[in-house]
Amino acid sequence: MFRRAARSRRHSLAGLIVLATASACGGSQPAAPVTPASAGGTTRASGSIELPVNEAFNRAVSRGTRTTTGAPGPRYWQQWTDYRLEADLNPVSKRLTGRGSLTYHNRSPNALSEVYVQLLHNLFAPGARHNTDVPWSVEGIELNRVAAQGQELKQSEKEGVGYEVDGTIMRIRLPRPIPSGGSAALEFAWRLRVPPDGAPRGGQDGEAYFISYWYPQMAVYDDLNGWQIDQYLGNAEFYMGYGNYDVSLTLPEGWLVSATGTLINATQVLSAQTRARLDSASRASGVIKVVTEADRTAGTSTATGTNGKLTWRFRADSVRDVSWATSSKYLWDATNAAVGDANADGKPDSAAIHAFYRPELRASHWDQSARYSRHSVEFFSKFILPYPYPHMTAVDGPTSCGGMEFPMMTCIGGQWDTLGLYEVTTHEIGHMWFPMLVGSDEKRHAWMDEGLTQFDQSQAMADFFKGFDDEERNRRNYLSFAEGGGEVELMRHGDRYPSYGSYGVASYYKPATVLVALRGVLGEETFNRAFREYARRWLYKHPSPEDLFNTFEDVSGQDLSWFWRGWLFETWKMDQAIDTVLTVGDSLEIVVQSEGRAPMPVRLAVTRTNGQVDSLTIPAATWFGGERRRAIRVRREPAVKGIEIDPEKNFPDIDRSNQAWPR
Ligand SMILES: [Zn+2]
Numbered sequence: 001m002f003r004r005a006a007r008s009r010r011h012s013l014a015g016l017i018v019l020a021t022a023s024a025c026g027g028s029q030p031a032a033p034v035t036p037a038s039a040g041g042t043t044r045a046s047g048s049i050e051l052p053v054n055e056a057f058n059r060a061v062s063r064g065t066r067t068t069t070g071a072p073g074p075r076y077w078q079q080w081t082d083y084r085l086e087a088d089l090n091p092v093s094k095r096l097t098g099r100g101s102l103t104y105h106n107r108s109p110n111a112l113s114e115v116y117v118q119l120l121h122n123l124f125a126p127g128a129r130h131n132t133d134v135p136w137s138v139e140g141i142e143l144n145r146v147a148a149q150g151q152e153l154k155q156s157e158k159e160g161v162g163y164e165v166d167g168t169i170m171r172i173r174l175p176r177p178i179p180s181g182g183s184a185a186l187e188f189a190w191r192l193r194v195p196p197d198g199a200p201r202g203g204q205d206g207e208a209y210f211i212s213y214w215y216p217q218m219a220v221y222d223d224l225n226g227w228q229i230d231q232y233l234g235n236a237e238f239y240m241g242y243g244n245y246d247v248s249l250t251l252p253e254g255w256l257v258s259a260t261g262t263l264i265n266a267t268q269v270l271s272a273q274t275r276a277r278l279d280s281a282s283r284a285s286g287v288i289k290v291v292t293e294a295d296r297t298a299g300t301s302t303a304t305g306t307n308g309k310l311t312w313r314f315r316a317d318s319v320r321d322v323s324w325a326t327s328s329k330y331l332w333d334a335t336n337a338a339v340g341d342a343n344a345d346g347k348p349d350s351a352a353i354h355a356f357y358r359p360e361l362r363a364s365h366w367d368q369s370a371r372y373s374r375h376s377v378e379f380f381s382k383f384i385l386p387y388p389y390p391h392m393t394a395v396d397g398p399t400s401c402g403g404m405e406f407p408m409m410t411c412i413g414g415q416w417d418t419l420g421l422y423e424v425t426t427h428e429i430g431h432m433w434f435p436m437l438v439g440s441d442e443k444r445h446a447w448m449d450e451g452l453t454q455f456d457q458s459q460a461m462a463d464f465f466k467g468f469d470d471e472e473r474n475r476r477n478y479l480s481f482a483e484g485g486g487e488v489e490l491m492r493h494g495d496r497y498p499s500y501g502s503y504g505v506a507s508y509y510k511p512a513t514v515l516v517a518l519r520g521v522l523g524e525e526t527f528n529r530a531f532r533e534y535a536r537r538w539l540y541k542h543p544s545p546e547d548l549f550n551t552f553e554d555v556s557g558q559d560l561s562w563f564w565r566g567w568l569f570e571t572w573k574m575d576q577a578i579d580t581v582l583t584v585g586d587s588l589e590i591v592v593q594s595e596g597r598a599p600m601p602v603r604l605a606v607t608r609t610n611g612q613v614d615s616l617t618i619p620a621a622t623w624f625g626g627e628r629r630r631a632i633r634v635r636r637e638p639a640v641k642g643i644e645i646d647p648e649k650n651f652p653d654i655d656r657s658n659q660a661w662p663r
Contacts, residue, residue: 001201001237001450002403002412002424003508005473044553046562047624049599052569056224057546065223066544070551071537078542080105081218081243088250089211089326094194094204100215102186106178108221113177115148115184116221117170118240120213120232121192124199129167131495132234135198141216145189149175168232169219188216197398200234202411207358208327210397210411212404217321218243220441222542230443235503236494237442237449240320242540247314251326253305254298256291258356259324260407261316262390269303269310274332281334282352287370291332293359301332316407318388318540320439323406325395330356333370337377342386351377351387357396364416369394372422372464376429379460383528384433384535392432394425405431422464423457430456438538445545446494446503447568451511458512471516475652477509483654487571491545513652514567520650521563521601521620522556530555562599562620572597576645577658579629587633588640590661592618594630596654599623602630605647608638 044051060066064075082103089096106112123130125140146153146163153172156162163172178184194211195203202212213232220228220241228239249257257269266275274290281288291301298304316322333355342349353374357366373394381387389408401411403424410428412421430453434440440448458470481487481501488498490506497503519527534543534551549564566572575596582589592602602618614634622630634640645659653659 001405002427003450003454003504004402005477044549044559044561046559047621049562049565049624051549051561051565054544054546057544060223063223066547068550069554070534070547070549071554072541072547075109076541077107077109077223079107079218079221079241081241083215083243083245083247083322085215085245085322086248086250087211087214089194089209091204091209091252091255091328096192096194096211096214098188098190098192098215100186100188100190102188102216102218103183104178104186104218105183106180108223109180111177111179112174112221114171114173115178115186116219116227116229117172117186118168118217118219118232119143119165119170120168120217120238122165122168123213123232123234124195125167129231130234132200133198134200134234135196135203138195138199139193142191143188143216144191145187146170146172147187148172149184151175166231169229170216171229186216190216197413198400199398201401201404202323203398203400205398207329208325208395208397210323210325210395210401212323212406212411215322220542224542224544228441228443230493230495233495235497235500236444236446238321239441239443239542240439242318242320242439245314245316245319245322247316247322247324248311249314249324249326250309250311252328253302253308253310254296255310255326255328256301256330256332256356257312257324257326258354258393258395258409259312259314259316260319260322260409261314263312264315265311265313269312271300271303274301278334278352282336282350284335287333287335289331290334291330293331296328296330319407320436321407323409323411325356325393325397325409325411327356327358329358330396331359332356333367335370335374337374337381337387337392339377339381339388340386342381342388349386351389352391353377354391354393355395356393361396364414365418365421366396368418368421369425372425373429375464376426376460377432379426379463380430380433380456383456383459384532385437385539387432388437389432392429394428403428405429405436407432407436419465423461423470426460426464427453427457430460433535437540438535439540439542440538441542441544442494444493445491446507447490447511448543448545448548450507451490451515454508454512455515458516471512472649474509474512475516475649478505478513479652479654481505481509482571482573489569489571491569511568517567517600517651518552518560518563520603520646520648521560522552522558526556562624566598566600570597573654574598574600574651575654575658576600576602576651577655578643578645578661581643581661583636584633586636588636589631589633590643591629591631592645594623594628600651603646603648603650604632605644606634606640607642607644609641610638612638 064073084101087098122140124138197205202210277290355369397411399413401413405428434452435449442449461470530552573596577593579591579593604616606614643661
């Protein structure tokens with residue numbers, strides 16, 4: 001999801017403080033930092049700076065599903081679901097009627113006598129608990145049929161076979177346990193009303209429909225914590241498993257449809273003209289206008305249907321979710337992106353790039369959207385790993401979409417200048433890697449999703465706008481908030497922040513800034529290698545924070561406990577300064593001070609009058625024992641013109657005015 005830097009949006013602060021009972025199940029949230037760590041666990045420590053013990057993670061290591069090197073363990077497992085979904089949307093009544101057959105594969109070592117299903121649309125149910133603005137008077141999902149293992153189930157709170165719904169979580173008590181290695185068929189029929197503009201992350205504005213969170217979806221059961229059944233309250237995002245989808249969507253003819261997955265019946269739903277233009281877009285070096293204003297009728301853009309309707313069929317492999325968009329007003333631009341060798345057959349691959357938008361949105365530069373998307377997909381394919389999905393599609397949606405990611409899709413609403421539209425587009429496309437391809441728990445660790453993406457966004461913007469410094473914007477946003485004193489540590493659940501501002505800083509700006517600092521600590525080459533290795537190891541899997549920590553330590557060969565502790569588990573700040581510079585014999589003695597609690601290496605550049613620059617480092621470990629000052633000596637000659645700490649501005653120091661000598 002995108003966060004506008006200068007935000008004027010109304011937000012109830014109190015609403016974000018969520019009752020402790022709103023989140024069920026044993027959490028993976030590390031407890032408040034403890035020093036020293038309790039005995040028995042795998043604790044990593046740098047000197048006296050230790051990480052809190054995460055018992056769930058340590059159990060997973062002892063069971064062999066995770067490792068202390070950061071790679072998935074030899075016994076790593078995760079669940080899988082095959083979905084067959086059908087939906088019929090009536091744009092007049094705004095009602096969606098759906099049916100789904102799911103096959104849930106239990107790859108865990110445990111038999112499951114019950115399963116949990118997410119009904120995220122119940123965020124809109126009357127009386128639903130929520131901590132973001134939700135449109136007044138919508139309704140939740142209406143279930144007309146629930147069946148499991150061939151047996152129709154009744155809603156009942158009593159024990160025994162049946163199902164119950166609590167907010168956005170449905171619990172199904174199965175007729176028979178699913179053995180380890182077995183599977184179960186589930187069936188659902190439902191109706192819902194597509195929410196109006198104002199709904200978070202989707203909805204309709206009367207013309208454009210972005211359909212998200214629209215079907216019963218399996219909750220994640222994982223090796224760390226079992227079922228993750230935290231309620232969807234609007235602010236914290238999602239934790240979704242992987243699966244394959246076969247989706248049939250019935251719409252009026254003349255309405256264009258885009259969805260997660262590959263359109264597999266193009267000859268039935270698209271006109272010959274549209275198909276021919278799409279074909280040329282798959283090879284074109286520029287952007288092809290697939291559907292123009294003049295084309296937007298049944299028989300010209302789409303095929304003509306039966307009884308005025310067309311059924312579009314999409315198939316998606318290894319995705320965490322499926323969303324779709326439709327409108328009779330959309331224009332359609334298309335091109336393609338070179339993604340490198342995504343399927344490891346030694347040959348370069350490409351992905352289709354699409355943009356769907358209304359003509360008025362040219363004022364917000366949507367005629368550039370396909371170009372922006374192509375650059376983003378190509379950039380991240382090189383920077384992280386090749387984009388493996390068949391397409392990436394940017395969709396102009398209701399204003400309240402802001403910017404929101406779905407596999408292969410992004411919904412973007414509102415007005416933008418060129419910088420803003422590129423920024424939100426590349427941000428959402430960055431999310432294809434984190435959390436779509438690397439499937440972390442966005443609810444409990446928002447920073448692994450938003451922080452990594454905010455960092456990636458900065459890299460893409462620097463490339464597209466030739467040196468644009470988005471990292472500096474993130475650093476400023478973090479520092480100004482931190483100096484104001486409202487900061488809380490970011491190792492906490494996305495629904496448990498004291499304010500929207502503290503959530504935003506902890507999930508976006510601070511982790512993005514911390515990654516830049518880590519790059520400064522490790523050096524760019526090592527950092528990039530570790531970052532890519534983390535993505536490669538956890539592609540289509542569910543990493544925890546420890547898996548990220550361990551991968552960076554494994555690849556760099558360094559113990560970074562001090563770094564994670566100071567920047568992620570605490571709100572320690574850094575404030576390095578040049579205290580005094582004295583002549584001592586034939587040397588200059590430089591006294592460096594580290595006033596902030598966050599221990600960081602001191603990178604000093606000593607510039608001499610002959611132009612020579614000496615680079616010196618005082619290691620981070622210097623400060624672990626609580627020492628605050630350290631003197632180092634350099635040669636007096638050739639004469640020293642200036643001394644500066646962190647001239648490359650890698651580190652988020654709260655006061656830069658004391659870092660240069662002479663002042
Ligand atoms: Zn985001």
